[in-house]
Amino acid sequence: MQEGINKITIEDKNYPQLLKKIKKAPKILYYKGKIYPNEICFAIVGTRRFSSYGKETTIKIARELSESNVIIVSGLAPGVDTFAHTTAVEQKKRTIAVLGTGLDRKSIYPKENIQLSERILEAGGCLISEYPPGTSGSRFTFPERNRIISGLSQGVLVVEAKIKSGSLITANYGFTQNRKVFAIPGPIYALNSQGPHFLIKKGAKLVDNANDVLQELDLPTLEQIHNKAQEAENLEQRLILNILQQEALEIDEIIAKTKLNPAITASTITILEMKEKIKNLGGNKYALWQNNNQ
Secondary structure (H helix, E strand, O other), rough: HHHHHEEOOOOOOOHHHHHHOOOOOOOOOEEEEEOOOOOOEEEEEEOOOOOHHHHHHHHHHHHHHHHHOOOEEOOOOOHHHHHHHHHHOOOOOOEEEEEEOOOOOOOOHHHHHHHHHHHHHHHEEEEEEEEOOOOOOOOOOHHHHHHHHHHHOOOOEEOOOOOOOOOHHHHHHHHHHHEEEEEHHHHHOOOOHHHHHHHHHHHHHEEHHHHHHHOOOOOOOOOHHEEEEEEEEEEEHHHHHHHHHOOEEEEEHHHHHHHHHHHHHHHHHHHHHHHHOOOEEEOOOOEEEEHHOO
């Protein structure tokens, strides 16, 4: 198919499993990039006419969720959608854009986000549409595609939105699809707060940080992820220090004895040197700091 556009049917084993379960699941999906049947996805949507508060909040939460290896799903629209996708891309993380048009360059809307769509693909992400190449957007196609945004995702977060908006359509699809719906509170007199506040009254979970989302989805919090990384780092350091308790060793010998990845071994040795726990005796031979008289 033209421009690297692929097609997958609902019977295919690689068709997204969560999406397959929704009412009116697309029989055919067109996609560019990589598509997987099972991944942890989360939708972030909101207004095109954002405030600085909305922009800052979107970037912060999208960044923290991406760092937690949650895949951000949105609609490639200007505003909140763009900030969500761009934040993931800038961290070289996968993100999925669901379009209400065909995926060919001539059809993609908005035109100003064609470059962003290419960056999404370069970062290992995916563009998805139920519409064949050559399909222009209409007042019907964009609301329809919103069921796919929520259908792919374990939850939907609305950052800023008016009561009558595409973001509220996505959130309502989330409710009917038994997805978890989240909303960012805002100033009570702001029009863009009306949508999130309406959703919170309807049962959406109020969110002020990424941990609110992660906990609700039964995923590790940011602190737990950090602690696990710290534990792994400490384990690698302990392995190397224990090996060097016996004798000074060259780096190849350390790798062989610890069975650590060579890149991880090298970076861990650098950290231990900076901490003055070990010392390079020359020729990439290392010893514990107190044994450096060898």
